[in-house]
Each structure stands twice: as C-alpha cells, then as structure tokens.
Amino acid sequence: xxxxxxxxxxxxxxxxxxxxxxxxxxxxxxxxxxxxxxxxxxxxxxxxxxxxxxxxxxxxxxxxxxxxxxxxxxxxxxxxxxxxxxxxxxxxxxxxxxxxxxxxxxxxxxxxxxxxxxxxxxxxxxxxxxxxxxxxxxxxxxxxxxxxxxxxxxxxxxxxxxxxxxxxxxxxxxxxxxxxxxxxxxxxxxxxxxxxxxxxxxxxxxxxxxxxxxxxxxxxxxxxxxxxxxxxxxxxxxxxxxxxxxxxxxxxxxxxxxxxxxxxxx
Amino acid sequence: xxxxxxxxxxxxxxxxxxxxxxxxxxxxxxxxxxxxxxxxxxxxxxxxxxxxxxxxxxxxxxxxxxxxxxxxxxxxxxxxxxxxxxxxxxxxxxxxxxxxxxxxxxxxxxxxxxxxxxxxxxxxxxxxxxxxxxxxxxxxxxxxxxxxxxxxxxxxxxxxxxxxxxxxxxxxxxxxxxxxxxxx
Numbered sequence: 001x002x003x004x005x006x007x008x009x010x011x012x013x014x015x016x017x018x019x020x021x022x023x024x025x026x027x028x029x030x031x032x033x034x035x036x037x038x039x040x041x042x043x044x045x046x047x048x049x050x051x052x053x054x055x056x057x058x059x060x061x062x063x064x065x066x067x068x069x070x071x072x073x074x075x076x077x078x079x080x081x082x083x084x085x086x087x088x089x090x091x092x093x094x095x096x097x098x099x100x101x102x103x104x105x106x107x108x109x110x111x112x113x114x115x116x117x118x119x120x121x122x123x124x125x126x127x128x129x130x131x132x133x134x135x136x137x138x139x140x141x142x143x144x145x146x147x148x149x150x151x152x153x154x155x156x157x158x159x160x161x162x163x164x165x166x167x168x169x170x171x172x173x174x175x176x177x178x179x180x181x182x183x184x185x186x187x188x189x190x191x192x193x194x195x196x197x198x199x200x201x202x203x204x205x206x207x208x209x210x211x212x213x214x215x216x217x218x219x220x221x222x223x224x225x226x227x228x229x230x231x232x233x234x235x236x237x238x239x240x241x242x243x244x245x246x247x248x249x250x251x252x253x254x255x256x257x258x259x260x261x262x263x264x265x266x
Numbered sequence: 267x268x269x270x271x272x273x274x275x276x277x278x279x280x281x282x283x284x285x286x287x288x289x290x291x292x293x294x295x296x297x298x299x300x301x302x303x304x305x306x307x308x309x310x311x312x313x314x315x316x317x318x319x320x321x322x323x324x325x326x327x328x329x330x331x332x333x334x335x336x337x338x339x340x341x342x343x344x345x346x347x348x349x350x351x352x353x354x355x356x357x358x359x360x361x362x363x364x365x366x367x368x369x370x371x372x373x374x375x376x377x378x379x380x381x382x383x384x385x386x387x388x389x390x391x392x393x394x395x396x397x398x399x400x401x402x403x404x405x406x407x408x409x410x411x412x413x414x415x416x417x418x419x420x421x422x423x424x425x426x427x428x429x430x431x432x433x434x435x436x437x438x439x440x441x442x443x444x445x446x447x448x449x450x
Contacts, residue, residue, distance in 0.1 A: 073303065074303070074315070075303065075304075075305075076302055076303070076309070077302060077303070077304075077305055077306060077307060077308065077309050078309065080304075080305030081305070081307075084279060084282075084283070084305075087275075087279060088276065088279060091273065091275050091276055091279075095273075099272075100273055100276075103271035103272065103273055103276050104271075104276060106269075106271065107271060107276050107279055107280050107283070110280065110283055110284075111283055114283050114284075114287055114307065115307045118287035118288065118290075118291060118306065118307040118308075119307040119308065119309055119310070119311070121291060122291050122301055122306070122307065122308040122311035123310060123311045125291060125311070126295070126301065126308075126311040126312050128311065128312060128313070128404075129310055129311055131407050132407055133404070133405050133407050134310060134313070136405055136407065137313065137317075137403055137404070137405050137412075140403075140405070140412065141317065141403045141412070142317060144316075163412070165317070165319040165401060165403045165414070166319055166321055166401075168319075168401055168403055168412060168413055168414030168416075169319075169321055169399055169401055169414060169416065172411050172412065172413040172414075173411070173412045173413075174409070174410060174411050174412075175405065175410045175411070175412055176410075177410045182407065182410070186407075225310070
C-alpha cells in the first residue's frame with residue numbers, strides 16, 4: 001500500500017493482525033486446516049502491508065474470502081462486512097493514486113455508517129431488541145461471552161441463574177425478573193437503537209460532535225456485546241471519519257479491544 | 267456530499283452497500299432466513315441461530331438401555347394424554363451444527379440429515395419413529411414468560427411423516443410417536 005494513505009494501511013494492519021490472532025488458535029486447537037490457511041493468508045498479508053506492498057492487502061482479501069467460503073451457509077454478516085472492507089482496501093492498494101484513495105475512504109465511511117443505520121433499523125423493525133427481550137433472553141438462556149458479560153455487569157440489579165432452553169420444550173417458564181432489571185434493559189435497548197439510527201445521520205450532515213458520538217456509541221455497543229473481534233474493525237472504520245487519525249488512536253483501539261477480549265475470555 | 271466513486275469496482279461495491287442492506291431487511295425475513303446471514307446488517311435484531319436447541323425424542327421401548335441411562339434433558343417426558351413415556355437422545359455437536367442449517371436457510375433435508383446422523387451414532391433402526399424438536403427461545407416481556415417457538419418433525423423410514431410448528435410446548439403439539447406395540 002502506498003505511503004500516502006497511512007490510515008488505510010493502519011486499518012488493513014489492524015484487520016490482518018486481528019484475523020491472525022483469531023484464526024491461528026482456532027486452527028491449532030481444533031486442528032482445522034481451513035482456519036490455519038486463513039491465518040497463513042492473513043500473516044502473509046500482514047508482512048506485505050508492513051512493507052507497503054499491494055500483495056499484502058490481496059493476501060488479506062484472500063484470507064477473508066476463504067473465511068466466508070468455509071463458513072457458508074452459516075457465515076455471519078460480520079464476516080461479509082470485513083470481506084467488503086478488504087476488497088475496498090485492495091482496490092486502493094492496487095492503484096494508489098490520491099483520487100482512488102480518497103474514493104476508497106469515502107466507500108469505507110459509507111460502509112460503517114450503513115452498518116450502524118441498518119442494524120438499528122432492523123432492530124426496530126423486528127421488535128425483539130427494542131422491547132428488551134433480546135438482552136433479557138441472552139441473560140437467561142445463552143451461554144456465550146455476551147451473556148456472561150451482561151450477567152456480570154447487571155448482577156447489581158439481580159442475579160438470574162442460567163436456564164436450559166430444553167425446559168421450553170415441555171412448558172412455558174415464568175421468570176422471576178425484577179421490574180428494575182427489565183426497565184434498565186429496555187432503556188439500554190432503546191438507547192442503542194436510537195443511537196444507531198440517529199448518530200450516522202448526524203455524521204452525514206457533519207453536525208458538530210457527531211463523529212465523537214459515533215465513536216462513543218461504537219465503544220458502548222462493543223462493551224455491551226463483548227464482541228471485541230468486530231468492535232476492533234468497526235472502531236478502525238470509525239477512525240477513518242477523521243482526516244488524519246493520530247497514530248496513537250490505532251494503537252489504543254488495538255490494545256483496548258484486545259484487553260476486552262482477554263478480560264472477557266478470562 | 268456523497269458522490270458515487272468514478273472507479274468502476276468501487277462504484278459496484280458502493281451500489282451493493284446502498285442497495286443490499288435495505289433489500290436484506292425486507293427480503294430475508296420474508297424468506298424465513300436468519301437476519302444474521304447473507305451480509306445484511308441484521309445482527310442482534312433476531313435470535314442468533316446458535317441459540318436454537320435441538321432435542322431428539324424416542325419411545326423408551328425404542329432406546330437401548332445404555333441410551334436411556336445416558337439420556338439428557340427431557341428424559342421421561344410424558345406427552346399429551348400421559349400414556350407415552352419418552353427418552354431424549356443426546357445430540358452431538360456436529361449434529362447440532364446440521365440443525366442450525368435450518369435457521370440459516372430452511373432446507374428440510376437437513377432434518378433428514380440430522381435424523382440419519384443420530385440413528386447412525388446410536389444404532390437405531392430406520393423403521394422406528396423419532397421426533398426431532400427444534401426450539402427457539404422467546405420471552406413475553408409483559409409477563410416475563412419464556413416459551414419455545416418449536417418445530418417438531420416425526421421421522422421414520424428416511425422421510426418426514428409428520429410435522430408441526432408453533433408457539434407451544436411439545437406436550438401440546440399434535441404429534442404422537444407410535445405406541446410401543448406398534449413399533450417393529
């Protein structure tokens with residue numbers, strides 16, 4: 001990648017490092033050749049990008065394409081999104097003129113605003129999130145990092161023991177949920193949806209402080225969902241809203257979300 | 267203001283970004299596909315397919331004693347009129363993956379693939395009926411009542427002989443496994 005677009009290069013490096021860190025342990029622990037191959041491509045990408053080479057970004061795009069292919073039909077939307085980001089970076093790196101770089105950054109800005117707005121819209125349309133049901137269900141029935149995180153964070157309101165979904169095969173179950181907990185979850189859910197819908201529009205109209213609001217929303221959502229993996233990519237894209245994000249912001253994003261991942265896993 | 271990029275490849279990606287997310291929001295639910303799939307931005311809008319639970323249920327008389335001893339979760343379930351005793355088979359992780367296909371793209375053959383895998387794993391005769399129940403948890407927030415959105419498939423001889431879907435517990439589904447004396 002050309003030296004003239006350091007923010008795009010920083011974003012590429014961020015995604016490549018993250019892909020290596022995620023795919024490598026999966027590949028070794030599960031003896032999964034697919035994930036090892038993804039890690040190999042991402043590592044090649046990392047080396048290439050450190051040396052400002054376009055083939056580095058191409059290798060990263062290969063890693064993310066492979067991830068989409070081997071997870072079909074279960075491929076999460078997050079993986080499709082990161083593939084799109086890699087393809088845009090690849091295009092900018094293959095022909096690094098100032099004009100193309102500017103266009104690529106514009107597409108990436110549109111991409112992150114689109115993710116915020118449409119995920120807010122879908123949460124509004126389907127109704128399960130905005131009613132507080134989604135987060136409540138996660139606390140009661142799920143066994144994953146987000147659920148553990150929420151149970152831990154909301155223990156001050158009430159400790160709800162994890163329930164087995166198989167119970168619901170037999171009969172409905174009345175949950176002993178305190179009204180304060182439900183009200184808090186509802187307020188949190190409505191706040192998230194409102195921020196996802198409104199803040200991107202404020203950014204488009206260049207309202208003062210909107211970029212900071214989007215960054216805060218992104219960090220907040222990342223912390224609630226405890227999904228440090230995607231939060232890292234999304235934070236990198238939000239940083240592109242600034243013309244020249246300081247170098248320390250990329251390092252802070254990486255160290256911050258890596259710490260969240262380590263703490264959550266712990 | 268925003269302009270479409272002059273570069274044709276970037277323009278294509280931009281058009282995709284502008285067109286697919288709203289289409290995804292409308293099309294995907296109508297097609298019965300999870301909002302977590304196919305590259306729209308519907309994450310967290312509906313339950314993640316990983317939340318879906320699978321139970322395979324057979325009559326006690328069909329299960330070998332070793333499986334009855336190991337049966338998990340809903341062993342001893344008495345359905346409907348109380349005359350049937352059932353045991354649940356453990357569903358391994360790979361079989362669970364198969365069942366999740368249902369929530370990605372609703373292909374019925376996946377129920378049959380799950381059925382075949384469970385029978386192979388536990389050495390069950392193809393002629394015995396098995397009930398495969400796939401449950402998605404929901405909560406009525408007004409009453410804090412959790413319930414299952416359950417699909418039940420009765421499978422025998424490699425085909426689905428009966429199916430039922432709905433907001434109910436399995437006990438009230440009009441799906442009955444054949445009595446023990448009717449089983450081969």
